[in-house]
Amino acid sequence: MKKSPIAISISIILLCCLAFTGCNLDAKVGIFRKVSTSTETKGVRITSAAGYDSASTTAYFITDSGLCKQVKGNDDITVLVANTETMHIKQASFYTNSGVQYIKYLYQNPTQDNQTTIYTSTLTLSMLTSSTAVSTTSGIYAGFEVTDGGKTFTSLQNGEMATLTNLSRMNKVITNSNASSSPNVNALLVYWTDTSSSEFLTLITDNGTTVSKYNIGYSAIDKDIASFACNSNAVILIGKENSDIYYITDITASTEAADSNKNLSDSFSNSPAIGFFDSANSVFYFKGNDAYNSVKWNTAETSFTVDDVTDGFAEGLLESTSGAVKIANDQMLVFTEDSGLFILDLTSNSNSEF
Amino acid sequence: MKKTITALVLIALIAVMSASAAEAYSYETGDQAFSFKAGLTIPAFIWFPNDSTDSGFVSGSETHMKLGGIGSLSYMYFVSPKIAIGGTLGYSFNYSRSAELVTEVPIMAKASWYPVQTGRFDLIASLSLGIAFTRYSGGFYTSPAAEIEIEPVFYFNDNWGIGISSGLLGVSEIYWKEKKEDTSIAALAPIKLTCHYRH
Numbered sequence: 001m002k003k004s005p006i007a008i009s010i011s012i013i014l015l016c017c018l019a020f021t022g023c024n025l026d027a028k029v030g031i032f033r034k035v036s037t038s039t040e041t042k043g044v045r046i047t048s049a050a051g052y053d054s055a056s057t058t059a060y061f062i063t064d065s066g067l068c069k070q071v072k073g074n075d076d077i078t079v080l081v082a083n084t085e086t087m088h089i090k091q092a093s094f095y096t097n098s099g100v101q102y103i104k105y106l107y108q109n110p111t112q113d114n115q116t117t118i119y120t121s122t123l124t125l126s127m128l129t130s131s132t133a134v135s136t137t138s139g140i141y142a143g144f145e146v147t148d149g150g151k152t153f154t155s156l157q158n159g160e161m162a163t164l165t166n167l168s169r170m171n172k173v174i175t176n177s178n179a180s181s182s183p184n185v186n187a188l189l190v191y192w193t194d195t196s197s198s199e200f201l202t203l204i205t206d207n208g209t210t211v212s213k214y215n216i217g218y219s220a221i222d223k224d225i226a227s228f229a230c231n232s233n234a235v236i237l238i239g240k241e242n243s244d245i246y247y248i249t250d251i252t253a254s255t256e257a258a259d260s261n262k263n264l265s266d267s268f269s270n271s272p273a274i275g276f277f278d279s280a281n282s283v284f285y286f287k288g289n290d291a292y293n294s295v296k297w298n299t300a301e302t303s304f305t306v307d308d309v310t311d312g313f314a315e316g317l318l319e320s321t322s323g324a325v326k327i328a329n330d331q332m333l334v335f336t337e338d339s340g341l342f343i344l345d346l347t348s349n350s351n352s353e354f
Numbered sequence: 355m356k357k358t359i360t361a362l363v364l365i366a367l368i369a370v371m372s373a374s375a376a377e378a379y380s381y382e383t384g385d386q387a388f389s390f391k392a393g394l395t396i397p398a399f400i401w402f403p404n405d406s407t408d409s410g411f412v413s414g415s416e417t418h419m420k421l422g423g424i425g426s427l428s429y430m431y432f433v434s435p436k437i438a439i440g441g442t443l444g445y446s447f448n449y450s451r452s453a454e455l456v457t458e459v460p461i462m463a464k465a466s467w468y469p470v471q472t473g474r475f476d477l478i479a480s481l482s483l484g485i486a487f488t489r490y491s492g493g494f495y496t497s498p499a500a501e502i503e504i505e506p507v508f509y510f511n512d513n514w515g516i517g518i519s520s521g522l523l524g525v526s527e528i529y530w531k532e533k534k535e536d537t538s539i540a541a542l543a544p545i546k547l548t549c550h551y552r553h
Contacts, residue, residue, distance in 0.1 A: 030527045030536025031456075031490045032400050038418045038452040289492065308532075311407065319452055319491065338452055 029290050029310050029318055037316045039339040044068070044077055049323025049335045050103060051094025059354060060094045060103055061323070061335050067092055067105055067123070070341060072354055081123060081130065086111055090118075093140040101125040106140055141175045141188055174273035176229055177326045185277075189228050189237075199223065203235065203251065217256035221246045226268035229275035229284045236284045236295055238275070243268050243288070245295060245304055262304050264293045274324045276332060278346050285309070287321050312349035317342055378473030379512050379552075385432040386553060387440075391519060393546030395422040395446050398522060400540045417540070419456060422448030424523075424544045430466055438466045442482055442501075446523070446542060450490070458525055458542075460486040460499045476515075478505040486525045499525045507550050515550040 050060035050067065057072035060080075067081040067089050080103070083089060092105035103123045121130040172191040188204045201216040201223050216235075226240035235248040237257060243264040246257045266288030274287035284295040292309040310318060320337035327333045330346040333354060341354035397419035402410035412418075426444035433439055444460045462484025470477035479502075486499035501524070507517030524541045 029493075030529060030533065030538055031488055031493045031495050032527055032538040032540045033402070033536045034493065035450045035456055035490055035540075036400050036412055036416075036418050038450040038454065040451045041453040319454075 029308075033310070034290070034318055037318065039316045039319070039336070041338045042077070042340040044340075046322045046335045046337055046340075048091065049325055049333075050092035050105070052325050052327050052333055053094060053096075053101060054327060059333060059335070059341055060092065061341075062089055062092055062105075067103065070354065075340075080125075080128065081105065081121070087119075091140045104140060141173050172225075174225065174228060174275075176227075176273070176275045177324075185230060185232060187228075187230050189225060191223060191225065201225070203228075203230070203255075205230065207232070214251050214255045216248070216251075219256075220259050221257045227273045227275040227286045229277045229286065231277045231279055234297070234299065236275075236297065238264065238268055238286055240268055245306070247297070247302075247304075249299060249302075260302075260304050262306060264288065264295070264306055264308075266290055266293050266308060274321050274334075276324060276326070278330065280330055280346065287324075291318055313344040313346060313351050315351060317344075317351060379509065380473065381432050381435045381438075381468065381471065381552075383432055383434055385438075387428075387430040387432075387438065388551045389428045389430075389548050390426075391428070391546040391548045392425045393423070393519075393544055395424045395448060395523070395542040395544045397422075397448060398541040398543045400538055402535065402538045404535045404537050406535060418451040419448040420450070422446060422456075422542070424542075424546060426460075426546070428464060430464065436468045436471070438468070440464050440466075441484075446544070448542070452491075454491045456488070456490045458486045458488050458499075458523075460484060460501070460523065460525070462499060462501065474509045476507045476509070476517075478507060478517075479503070480505065480521075488525055488527075495527055497526045497528060499523070505548060507548065509550070509552075513551055513553055515552070517548045517550065519546045519548050520544065 044063045044065060046061050046063050048062045050062060052059050058069050059072070060067070060069050062068070063077070064083070066079050066083040068077050068079050070077050081089065086109045087107045088110050089105050089107045092103055094101070094103050096102070103125065105121050105123065107119050107121065108117065109119070119132055121132040123130045174189040175187070177186045186206045190202045190204065191199070192202065193199050201218050203214045203216055205212050221237070222239045222241060222244065224240045225237050226243070227238040229236050233250040233252055235251055237246040238244070239246065243266060245260040245262050245264065247260055248255065248257050264286065267290070268286070268288050270289060275285065277284050282296065284297065286293045286295070292314040294307045294309050296305040298304070317334060317336060319339060321334055322337050323335040324332050327343065332344040332346070334342045334344055336342065342351045343354055344351050397414065397417040399411060399413040400417045404410070424444060424446035426442050428440060428442040430438035430440035442460070442462050442464045446458045448456045450456055462482035464480055464482040466478050466480040468476050468478055482501040482503070484499055485496055488495045488497065501521060503519050503521035505517050505519035507515045509515035521544065522541050523544055524539050527536065527538045529537050
């Protein structure tokens with residue numbers, strides 16, 4: 001009887017040792033590093049970015065409250081269009097047409113049995129009035145619009161059209177933009193199914209004057225892509241399952257994606273698809289679950305150097321990120337899920353509150 | 355802090371006074387003690403010893419943790435009239451600045467020394483060593499943990515008593531290679547009300 005408590009204590013110590021050997025070392029960043037760099041929550045949850053107006057230095061985004069805006073240097077978040085019991089805004093995109101600024105947004109009525117009905121509203125920012133209609137549009141992604149009925153896929157930015165014919169289902173859409181001015185490419189990666197059940201992985205790029213479409217050959221890669229970034233010709237894709245790095249050296253010459261046989265150590269299992277290319281430093285950046293990840297590509301040798309970025313411009317911005325848009329040369333505006341908006345300055349390798 | 359010291363002094367005085375009126379309880383080898391504790395945790399510091407960018411030491415609010423809570427259960431077995439060994443299981447939580455929850459579940463072996471015993475009053479100094487399961491923002495880590503604790507306890511009768519404890523609970527994270535700069539020790543200062551049963 002007297003020995004049993006001692007035996008219990010020894011057992012506890014042995015269990016401690018056993019458990020310690022089973023440490024989870026997969027985390028990209030130490031837990032207490034993540035805690036000590038956490039940023040104050042703003043009390044609003046940003047679900048997606050809607051755009052940025054450089055003239056008025058105003059960012060537009062969607063929160064749980066509705067469509068919102070924030071002016072640079074001002075902490076106040078203004079709700080432009082509030083969610084109601086019968087209207088939940090899902091997606092939005094800022095654009096300018098003939099000198100007039102608009103935000104086009106999609107919403108659904110959650111009280112309806114059939115919640116698949118999508119409505120489109122166009123908010124004229126100068127008057128703050130909306131016109132609404134049952135929509136043929138099923139998605140708005142960073143200036144690109146997907147029309148329902150499944151036949152066309154158009155660019156809102158310059159009126160040029162890139163068509164996905166016989167579109168049956170949009171499985172996944174990922175957007176991104178470059179951080180640097182040259183080359184200035186906004187892009188969309190669409191994983192879609194046509195009416196004959198064939199699947200496609202299509203990259204659509206917009207360099208400001210031309211919209212181009214490329215069907216990517218994915219026989220050598222996993223088509224479930226978590227994130228991507230591109231410059232004028234080169235494309236890096238990150239596989240969702242194992243964070244594998246795939247590449248296309250010159251998409252204008254060949255659209256076949258190749259496996260680099262390297263992968264990032266961060267997980268992209270539940271992260272939003274934030275990726276951008278910093279042409280000034282020739283670095284591709286991808287935001288994973290725990291950190292920013294950099295990929296340097298030696299195209300001459302087809303070799304890749306990967307690293308995680310937890311300080312510098314990424315300091316304090318390791319939590320969930322809802323979106324990112326370019327706002328100036330070498331500056332990205334990042335929409336964090338709970339901590340508000342931050343500017344990443346790649347030149348000074350720092351960040352600041354918007 | 356002043357209120358805490360006053361409370362400790364009061365407990366000590368009551369214990370000494372009551373000790374004179376009661377038949378003194380004395381511990382023997384083989385006695386056992388159970389305790390339940392609950393209270394607050396004050397973030398003390400986080401130290402990154404391998405940090406190359408600055409001192410790597412942040413304290414108080416700079417830890418980006420807020421005031422939290424803690425609870426624990428302990429079992430002790432007396433191996434001599436003044437020394438007891440046993441184990442403790444706890445749970446603590448704090449919110450970070452981003453309003454996410456940091457939770458720790460320490461499981462530790464514990465050694466206690468009873469330098470002051472009056473029958474109705476014990477002063478207990480303890481050292482616990484073990485592991486803690488730490489969870490934050492989707493991350494999970496199991497690592498060595500330690501706690502030092504000092505605890506005055508007043509007994510209403512031979513078996514039941516209440517007290518207050520304070521000390522330092524430290525949890526480590528250990529990394530190698532490219533992540534070695536994230537190796538850290540995070541310390542919380544718990545202040546707990548305690549309930550004891552002994553026999």
